[in-house]
Amino acid sequence: MTTALPRTLTSALPTHAGRTVRLQGFLHARRDLGGLQFLVLRDRAGLVQCVGSGLDLPLPESSIEVVGRVTAHPKAPGGYEVQVESFRVLTPATEPPPVEIPKMEWHVHPETMLDYRVVTVRGLRERAILKVQAELVAAFRDHLRGEGFTEISTPKIVSAGAEGGANLFPIDYFGHPAYLAQSPQLYKQIMVGVFERVFEVAPVYRAEEHATSRHLNEYLSLDVELGFIESEEDVMDVETRVLAAIMERLREHAAPELALLGATLPEVPAHIPRITLLDARRLVEEKYGHPVGGKDLDPEAERLLSQHYAETEGTDFVFVTKYPRAARPFYAYPEEGGLTRGFDLLFRGIEITSGGQRIHEYPMLQESIAAYRLNPEALAGYAEVFKYGMPPHGGFAIGAERLTARLLGIGNVRFARAFPRDRHRLTP
Amino acid sequence: MTTALPRTLTSALPTHAGRTVRLQGFLHARRDLGGLQFLVLRDRAGLVQCVGSGLDLPLPESSIEVVGRVTAHPKAPGGYEVQVESFRVLTPATEPPPVEIPKMEWHVHPETMLDYRVVTVRGLRERAILKVQAELVAAFRDHLRGEGFTEISTPKIVSAGAEGGANLFPIDYFGHPAYLAQSPQLYKQIMVGVFERVFEVAPVYRAEEHATSRHLNEYLSLDVELGFIESEEDVMDVETRVLAAIMERLREHAAPELALLGATLPEVPAHIPRITLLDARRLVEEKYGHPVGGKDLDPEAERLLSQHYAETEGTDFVFVTKYPRAARPFYAYPEEGGLTRGFDLLFRGIEITSGGQRIHEYPMLQESIAAYRLNPEALAGYAEVFKYGMPPHGGFAIGAERLTARLLGIGNVRFARAFPRDRHRLTP
Numbered sequence: 001m002t003t004a005l006p007r008t009l010t011s012a013l014p015t016h017a018g019r020t021v022r023l024q025g026f027l028h029a030r031r032d033l034g035g036l037q038f039l040v041l042r043d044r045a046g047l048v049q050c051v052g053s054g055l056d057l058p059l060p061e062s063s064i065e066v067v068g069r070v071t072a073h074p075k076a077p078g079g080y081e082v083q084v085e086s087f088r089v090l091t092p093a094t095e096p097p098p099v100e101i102p103k104m105e106w107h108v109h110p111e112t113m114l115d116y117r118v119v120t121v122r123g124l125r126e127r128a129i130l131k132v133q134a135e136l137v138a139a140f141r142d143h144l145r146g147e148g149f150t151e152i153s154t155p156k157i158v159s160a161g162a163e164g165g166a167n168l169f170p171i172d173y174f175g176h177p178a179y180l181a182q183s184p185q186l187y188k189q190i191m192v193g194v195f196e197r198v199f200e201v202a203p204v205y206r207a208e209e210h211a212t213s214r215h216l217n218e219y220l221s222l223d224v225e226l227g228f229i230e231s232e233e234d235v236m237d238v239e240t241r242v243l244a245a246i247m248e249r250l251r252e253h254a255a256p257e258l259a260l261l262g263a264t265l266p267e268v269p270a271h272i273p274r275i276t277l278l279d280a281r282r283l284v285e286e287k288y289g290h291p292v293g294g295k296d297l298d299p300e301a302e303r304l305l306s307q308h309y310a311e312t313e314g315t316d317f318v319f320v321t322k323y324p325r326a327a328r329p330f331y332a333y334p335e336e337g338g339l340t341r342g343f344d345l346l347f348r349g350i351e352i353t354s355g356g357q358r359i360h361e362y363p364m365l366q367e368s369i370a371a372y373r374l375n376p377e378a379l380a381g382y383a384e385v386f387k388y389g390m391p392p393h394g395g396f397a398i399g400a401e402r403l404t405a406r407l408l409g410i411g412n413v414r415f416a417r418a419f420p421r422d423r424h425r426l427t428p
Numbered sequence: 429m430t431t432a433l434p435r436t437l438t439s440a441l442p443t444h445a446g447r448t449v450r451l452q453g454f455l456h457a458r459r460d461l462g463g464l465q466f467l468v469l470r471d472r473a474g475l476v477q478c479v480g481s482g483l484d485l486p487l488p489e490s491s492i493e494v495v496g497r498v499t500a501h502p503k504a505p506g507g508y509e510v511q512v513e514s515f516r517v518l519t520p521a522t523e524p525p526p527v528e529i530p531k532m533e534w535h536v537h538p539e540t541m542l543d544y545r546v547v548t549v550r551g552l553r554e555r556a557i558l559k560v561q562a563e564l565v566a567a568f569r570d571h572l573r574g575e576g577f578t579e580i581s582t583p584k585i586v587s588a589g590a591e592g593g594a595n596l597f598p599i600d601y602f603g604h605p606a607y608l609a610q611s612p613q614l615y616k617q618i619m620v621g622v623f624e625r626v627f628e629v630a631p632v633y634r635a636e637e638h639a640t641s642r643h644l645n646e647y648l649s650l651d652v653e654l655g656f657i658e659s660e661e662d663v664m665d666v667e668t669r670v671l672a673a674i675m676e677r678l679r680e681h682a683a684p685e686l687a688l689l690g691a692t693l694p695e696v697p698a699h700i701p702r703i704t705l706l707d708a709r710r711l712v713e714e715k716y717g718h719p720v721g722g723k724d725l726d727p728e729a730e731r732l733l734s735q736h737y738a739e740t741e742g743t744d745f746v747f748v749t750k751y752p753r754a755a756r757p758f759y760a761y762p763e764e765g766g767l768t769r770g771f772d773l774l775f776r777g778i779e780i781t782s783g784g785q786r787i788h789e790y791p792m793l794q795e796s797i798a799a800y801r802l803n804p805e806a807l808a809g810y811a812e813v814f815k816y817g818m819p820p821h822g823g824f825a826i827g828a829e830r831l832t833a834r835l836l837g838i839g840n841v842r843f844a845r846a847f848p849r850d851r852h853r854l855t856p
Contacts (some may be wrong), residue, residue: 093792119812130623134578156444159855180585193546193549196471217585219579385546385547401602
């Protein structure tokens with residue numbers, strides 16, 4: 001109401017040099033220097049230093065409005081400065097923030113940072129991480145729409161788990177037992193019968209008790225499923241193109257955030273190397289002397305295998321294929337020798353995706369349910385759609401936070417989510 | 429593997445006239461006519477009639493592949509027909525579908541339709557509804573990104589309800605009580621402090637016991653929140669532009685689906701009429717003799733008010749503004765006379781949105797919590813962010829299914845969701 005001047009964003013200052021603008025944002029930082037006052041205003045587009053005198057400055061993080069003249073100033077961050085003509089507090093902060101928002105490193109315990117997340121999330125690093133994730137998700141969707149995929153929205157309240165019964169959060173649904181969905185697996189398969197090619201971006205839930213730097217109990221799953229495939233190779237091809245589209249978009253739309261975070265984007269090769277799990281274990285053992293037991297790669301083996309492909313083929317990505325049935329759910333398409341058409345994608349030493357071809361024939365599904373010693377009654381609802389000519393199909397899921405963290409070099413996946421949920425954290 | 433011919437979609441047939449193509453899809457319908465066999469293949473792009481003889485046809489809904497020659501045929505649906513040269517069953521259906529998928533009307537009980545949703549959702553009407561919704565959601569996101577909004581993902585597992593404590597689904601979170609989020613209200617407000625302008629597309633949960641044609645217990649909420657506003661008028665302006673962008677995109681990208689459903693899109697005026705709740709009640713009483721008690725409009729009053737604006741201004745939309753505090757949550761920005769800066773949007777006689785300006789100052793929020801006789805301890809987490817200079821802000825939420833249903837003339841909102849959840853339905 002102070003002035004009819006429209007609001008200008010800090011990113012538009014270069015086109016307003018020499019003119020008076022109206023800025024709005026947060027009081028990011030302030031300092032007094034012998035009568036002159038320097039304040040940094042932060043808006044959604046960036047930062048600008050403003051210079052004035054005799055201003056009654058509020059606490060940091062207050063919402064403010066500055067009207068002033070834009071001057072080129074080579075030494076100021078961004079190359080422009082604003083000479084304050086009038087200053088107004090829109091909303092005063094009533095307490096100083098628990099950490100200094102402008103600092104790029106806070107020497108506080110990570111739990112403390114999360115305790116104060118409602119305000120620490122305003123930090124430049126924190127917001128850059130979430131901005132990158134928003135662009136990543138947008139690229140995922142836009143690319144898939146371009147390949148003829150349709151977005152779906154499926155239930156997160158389910159009557160049983162898609163992967164068996166473990167790690168489910170129970171819900172009281174009007175007195176009936178229900179659970180939070182671990183994945184949209186069944187529903188995305190059903191929707192292949194409708195749209196052939198579908199994707200969903202939605203939260204999923206894993207009631208895993210263990211706390212690691214790579215697990216969240218609630219995370220954003222980027223899910224894809226497509227029909228009329230020849231094999232899981234088609235699924236890996238789609239994922240490769242999706243990843244390439246994500247990197248391209250981040251280069252175009254998130255360059256300032258990547259620079260601020262010191263992150264280097266990977267090149268996505270036209271063909272990501274593919275190695276069977278069996279060969280991968282052999283390679284890691286023979287080349288690095290790391291024996292791999294169990295039915296999967298252990299974290300050290302994942303790291304070494306990625307190292308091998310970085311050294312020999314110059315890529316940060318590798319598909320590990322043909323997982324054994326023992327390491328995959330009942331719906332994985334079986335192959336000779338107890339294997340499946342399931343794959344994982346490793347990126348910079350960590351698994352960011354599971355995918356594969358699924359069983360599409362009703363008799364084979366029934367056999368698999370029996371072979372896994374699962375209860376056919378409990379899975380009758382799942383099996384139902386397979387009576388109706390489901391085409392050969394497969395898909396994959398990417399954990400948005402895990403991919404974000406790995407792209408940006410963030411050690412703990414919890415900082416790739418605005419308000420993470422873990423074993424001990426339900427707030428904020 | 430049968431042939432190196434790439435797959436052709438039914439939508440591309442006009443450009444392949446006279447040539448041999450490979451089609452894949454579902455056996456939508458079949459009939460024998462004196463030696464000639466007519467089959468309709470359905471893929472994600474549409475339908476095509478194929479003609480052959482001596483084929484061993486499987487049950488409807490089987491996944492099939494047809495290789496054949498495309499011929500122009502004015503009487504065939506779509507204007508082209510395919511002369512079958514070879515035919516292959518990819519996956520046979522093992523049972524006939526419980527309803528005839530090609531029929532545009534099924535004379536079965538709605539609950540039966542939902543019981544068999546895994547296959548009824550393949551019906552042309554059902555899939556058109558969900559396709560329109562996918563485009564609607566895409567338009568919502570794309571428009572907001574163009575206006576500088578950032579997409580967020582916020583927790584659906586919460587420690588308390590944003591609107592008080594009613595209608596929450598309880599979760600057992602590692603032995604601690606928790607709930608499914610009724611709305612991202614608090615979190616989108618927090619994120620205004622980070623990105624200024626945010627949106628989220630995610631499921632929300634209402635444990636409402638009553639079953640009506642306009643309520644779902646799980647629905648897809650299109651949420652918007654923006655800072656540095658002057659009043660709720662700015663919020664209504666954004667919503668008006670979002671709705672215009674949705675209609676524009678549906679006209680461009682969903683014309684076949686709209687035609688199939690017989691739906692007519694509304695024109696969104698540059699300025700949607702705005703009337704205060706008080707004036708709206710007076711108008712409905714004086715013009716239509718319908719007295720309105722209570723603190724809100726009843727469904728009949730909503731219908732009559734919409735009728736008035738359709739008759740006098742030729743629009744299907746009207747904002748009802750200045751709701752009383754008694755009808756709004758504690759975070760609604762208060763005005764003189766016990767009113768708030770809250771509004772609803774009516775579309776064709778039904779409320780599709782609630783929105784408004786929110787309280788942004790910490791002292792005012794504390795007063796409001798007291799005035800609503802809420803427990804300040806329970807809301808301390810919510811209040812926390814308001815210590816840090818939250819700018820004047822507001823937002824709105826659109827229920828994706830309700831808007832879809834109203835646009836398409838679908839009487840029951842459950843058929844605007846792939847797998848609805850209601851009081852009695854947890855499956856499929």
